[in-house]
Amino acid sequence: MHTKATASPYLLDRHKTRLGFERAAHTYDANAVLQREIGHRLTERLDLLKMQPETVLDLGCGTGAISEHLLKRYKKARVIGLDLALNMVRKTRERGGWFRKPHGICADVARLPLRAQSVDMVVSNLMLQWCNDLPAVFGELVNVLKPDGVLLFATFGPDTLKELRASWSKVDGFTHASRFADMHDVGDALLQAGFRDPVMDQETITLTYSEVRGLLRDLKGIGANNATQGRNQGLTGKARLQAFLQAYECFRWENGLYPATYEVVYGHAWAPRLLPSPLPEKFIPIRKL
Structure with missing residues (x-):
């Protein structure tokens, strides 16, 4: 007897993901407070890398804040x-000065159009x-990086939006947020792809809101829509939304504020070194018996 394998409900719909960010390009900067702060903390780590790169790729550039920092x-x-x-x-290509701006490429990280x-x-x-598929993405990056090139990144870990997910779980059985990879799984994916010497760490950042709807507005404003395959394909009715808001009440702090937790995973890793070319066969020493 054969059973048909079912895809994980947490797989992301690439079209839905892209559409969310296309629509949010003009509202992103006004809502991306957390993203800017994490970006600042990430770029501070460049001080530890004593490099003067010729070519730098801002992967998932958004509206270009990181690209502009890299130009400077x-x-x-x-x-x-x-x-x-x-x-x-x-938006990214509008960054920079008159004589020097970022180059812009619209592409999927799973198929990088770079040499x-x-x-x-x-x-x-x-x-x-x-x-x-993190190992596949990291494999693409290993391919485009020069020997001894470096990858520096920030991503979200499993505790991200735990209050939102727990509240929705009391309302229905749909997926309402992505499943975020554990720090150790990200490190394993780096090694699997061929990166070396990965360094990983994490921190927790908690945003607070006077009302839960403020969190929902922020997520929509940056384009972080629910793109999971297991999402409700229809509209969220008023009754279900109200039930979600009521469930979130159990997380309200004594001061009346509602928390939204983000687990931030930072990492960097190095591309493989350039291996020396093998000696021509005539120069391989032969051991006499």
Whole structure:
């Protein structure tokens, strides 16, 4: 007897993901308080990397805040902003000065349109959680990075939006948020793809809201729509939304504020070193018996 394998309800719909960010390109900056703060903390870690890269890739560039920082930090580098959403790429290309702006590419990280060994550094702020297959994505990055190139990233861990997920679980059986990879699983995926010397750490950041609807507005404003395959394909009715808001009440603090937890995973890893070419056969010493 054969059973048909069913896809995980947490697999992300790439079209739905892209559409959410396309629509949010003009509202993203006004709502991306957390994303800016994490981006600031991420780019501070560049101080530890004593590099002067020629080409830097901002992977999942959004509206280009990281790309603009990279232009200022590495004044001679070519900065490329890559995003799945074309409207985000257009915003990124508006960054910078008159004579120097980021290059923009609209593409899927699973199929990078870049030459092998053409990038010295990849910086990615809160994009990897939108990928279904981390080892495959990391494999793409190993391919485009030069030997000894570096990947620096921030992504979300499993405790992210735990209050939202727990509240919705009391209302229905649909998926309402992505399933975020554990820090150790991300590290294993890096090694599986061929990266070396990964360094990982995490922190928890809690945002607070005077009302839960404020959290929902922020998520919509940055384009972080529910793109899971197991989501409710119809509209969320008033009764179900009210039941969700009521369930969230159990998380309200004594001061009346509602928390939204984000587990932030930071990491960096190095591309494989350039191995020395093997000696020509005539120079291989032969051991005499």
